Amino acid sequence: MAFYDVIRCDNVNGGIDWLMYKHPVDEFNNKSRLIVSPGQVAIIVHNGKIEKICQEGTYKINSELLPFLKNFTKAFFGGNNPYPIEIYFINKRLKLDLLWGTSDPVKLIDPKYNIQINVRARGQLGVRLDNYQYFYQTLVGSLMKGNYIDFKIIQTFFRGKINQIAKKRLSSFIINNRITYFEIDPRLDEIQSAMQEDIKAEFGEFGFEVINLSIESINVPDEDLNKLNDILHKKAEYEQLGDTVYRTTRGYDVLEGAANNNGGVGTMMGLGMGMNMANQANGAASIIPPSQPNAAPAAPAAAATIRCPKCGKEISADSKFCPDCGTKIIRECPNCHAPVTPGTKFCSNCGAKLVD
Secondary structure, X not given: OOOEEEEOOOOOOOOOOEEEEEOOOOOEEEEEEEEEOOOEEEEEEEOOEEEEEEOOEEEEOOOOOOHXXXXXXXXXXXXXXXXXXEEEEEEOOOEXXXXXXXXXXXXXXXXXXXXXXXXXXXEEEEEEEOOHHHHHHHHHHHHOEOOEEEHHXXXXXXXXXXXXXXXXXXXXXXXXXXXXXXXXXXHHHHXXXXXXXXXXXXXXXXXXXXXXXXXXXXXXXXXXXXXXXXXXXXXXXXXXXXXXXXXXXXXXXXXXXXXXOOOHHHHHHHHHHHHHHHHHHOOOOOOOOOOOOOOOOOOOOXXXXXXXXXXXXXXXXXXXXXXXXXXXXXOEOOOOOOEOOXXXXXXXXXXXXXXX
């Protein structure tokens, strides 16, 4: 193989976004020059051992630059050094556009509304190779394909660990701070700081310095978002209307839905439920139509009833306990103390379970 007079790294594989490049020729004479461009470092290796790390500048390949050549007993022929030397160029520049993201959603139970949400996150990462010697000794053999290593290989190498850290930090932050999805954005900086510390430690083990980490988006699928919005709308409606008006309104909603239902049984059940809800909201008062001339006296209104949430027996609406099974009729949420309709299974204010 011909000897190189000038060893430099100008255009790696057509300008590929490279991290490390091995010069293709490994035999040089002692008059050759090594040129290390700005933003680069050159590692000189002989027999697998790093002999010297050269910063940017111009160097002569001679015994002054490489003292180990003095130990060679083989004579020089015409100024040529017949002993092989490997030269690796390192790209020192910052790489700020490495992309990261969760490979699959993080499944969580929303701490406030007790529904499952699937949270995803993505962003960018900025890194720089800092410990050249350690990187060469630990990763070059595993990552180098051909005569260069590009940043895409590094991104692939760390993808699994970044994904694990992102999932762990995101889920623990939401659960430990008991925040709902809509409260995440104002606290992105806290999540970002926690993730960056963990990722710094992971990358540092292989000679990289993490310059910055950014979170571009934390999101959930439209289906989960619609569920959360529906809960928020009902909660806002309840708070604005108050307990009595809200129950009455919901009762009439049932009446309207039943009236639009063509099925006879469904209509009667819907009417009964709507009447029952309206009666409860108004102190169990019966709804009596206006009197008409020559109409027969109205029959006494039947007492309002509800069904026991445990055994299903129909009991008086003002009962405190079911006379059949003894179950206590809950009228106030034990968690948030908001009024609840007897027989409901979950609190409309905080979502707490009311019936075992």
